[in-house]
Amino acid sequence: MAGAAVAALLEMVDYGLRPSLEIYNSIIHAYAGNGNFDDAMFFLKEMKEIGLEPETDTYDGLIKAYGQYKMYDEISTCLKMMESDGCPPDHFTYNLLIREFSHGGLLQKMERVHRIVISKQMNLQPNSLVAMVEAYANFGILDKMEKVYRKVANSISLKEDTVRKLAEVYIKNLMYSRLDDLGIDLSSRSGRDDLVWCLRLLSHACLLSRKGMDSVIREMDEAKASWNVTIANIILLAYLKMKDFKHLRSLLSQLQSHRVRPDITTIGILIDAIERGFDGSETLETWRKMGLLHRAVELKTDSLVLAAFGKGHFLRDCEAIYTSLEPEARDKKRWTYHILIDLVTRHKAKQ
Template identity: 65%
Template sequence: MWKNMEKSRINEFNYSKIIGLLGEEGLIEEAVRCFQEMKSHNLRPSLEVYNSVIHGCARQGNFDDALFFLNEMKEMNLAPETDTYDGLIEAYGKYRMYDEIGMCVKKMKLNGCSPDHITYNLLIREFAGGGLLKRMESVYQSMLSRRMALQSSSLIAMVEVYAKFGILEKMENVYRRVLNSGTVVKNDLIRKLAEVYIDNYMFSRLEKLGVDLSSRFGQTDLVWCLRLLSQAGVLSRRGMDSIVDEMKEQNVPWNETVANIIMLAYLKMKDFTHLRIFLSQLLTQGVEPDIITVGIVFDANRIGYDGSRTLDTWRENGFLRKAVEMNTDPLVLTAFGKGHFLRNCEAAYSSLEPEDRENKTWTYHHLIDLVFKHTQCSLSMKD
């Protein structure tokens, strides 16, 4: 109907625009039909049109059609450009077809199309995403020899894969490049680095990580978490007190993460005096306990602490009737592990039927009852 209104609308520009839009929306069958119709009007598809069709087919995993159109394009004396191959490489990476990526790069070079810095950066990200360190590092060395610029997304991909495999020195070297580039670092990446340090019992590195972050991006909750964990990980009372005093000087309020880090350290030291003091200060500090805090109290009870006063206070304040929440930074569990109470929570919860899990608002009172019932049941089964 649109074409019949005005025949002049049947032109290369309009078809190119429509095919591009259909490809972006993932409507590849419609894009291909439109592409064939364009040729039936004796209109010559441009490089951009071929790229839209080739990339669209490849994104949906239809590589046979993508390569068919690539060959057709060359028969039309249209030389593929780096963008043509980059779209194929990205699609191969999506489907974890890493050998095909290598063959695509070879074909690219044979056809006289030299990979540029965009292609090399793309290769680093795809190989890093697949955990192919040797291939990633080979591309990285090629870029260095050609003095090509590394994009921040490529550097971050390298840091992530080194962190994933716990390759500490290389992880730190590339991370320094990320910081020096001025790239804004997301908290998820910082946590991955911190997990490597924790797994290697290198708690002092957490302090340096936090200080580097604060010097570039300011004092954030994650920075305080890292710095506190660096002291709590080695059970340093003086170190934790120093961080708490620094927070007080800067008027930084406590949160669940700060409180739970300190209390977990005192629980590990079996320092019930300081544990009691910090539990009594929660409300005055404006911190509402979460499931980690509840777990600390019950785990302490198992080894001789009397937490009845704390539980009575929570019961009187109506806290135990509130919905269960986990507001503590996950790094805390990485550093201290899940306590006895939390492990029992998971076991008790997983023992329920799916409908019983979903059709209930879980309060702390309900969860505590469930854990005790499950524990008693487990004991009677052992007996």
């Protein structure tokens, strides 16, 4: 892109035409975006020498590129250059600064620019608020995260990664009811997808509210939403934690009718339940006859579920045994559920 813009510039010069600000901006932004800041500054200097005054858009492109390459000191230098050139930052520049400092985790700089925007009564763009939410979530700063999230909740659809970051902070702070609120907010803007059902069901499961779980399941039935292994495992984990073996057994027997294929988390739930006194021999035998235990190990459960409930004894034992093996031994095996169950059983027998 920079080459094409430079060619256009030279062609204009050959024809005796005065190059436009747009041409120079294209060249400067292209070079900066590719990390060629010396060339970008050369053309910035050249445009000034021919009497073209840079605009905020000229510097905004540089700031964005500096942020892309995590050159935050250069951003400060660029701001000083703007001021000296009589081109003070406008609300686009300040919003850009908030986003770049947010992405870099520079919370103090981000908050300082945010205060400037507020004091100058400038427009604060929704994507700048989202960037602030993500920055606070990354650092686990709950109160500030929630304060900014409330400002943006009704104005923009959050990306799934952002929603997950919020959920992780709520889980870490044991604020499980917020997961249901987050799921409802998300569904109002983007519809009821798998993540929505996961958040809402996980909220009630972590609170060990059978009534709440049943309510969400009814909503899923009414919406004709398909089950997946994440949904099944959330409910199973709640039953396991409540030591409700009656409902645990019932749901295990219904997995096939729900078209849910157990993963390593499901296997772990069953083995952990057996350790707590649950008679799971019939389920294990059924899965053996189905050929499930000889399938390659899969982890299909949403990571938020494991963050909320933990991995359980079986999964932790599997990880410990696996990491204790030599690299060649790990690579040679075709890891199946049967092999893992056998390894864990023999390991415990030795202990």
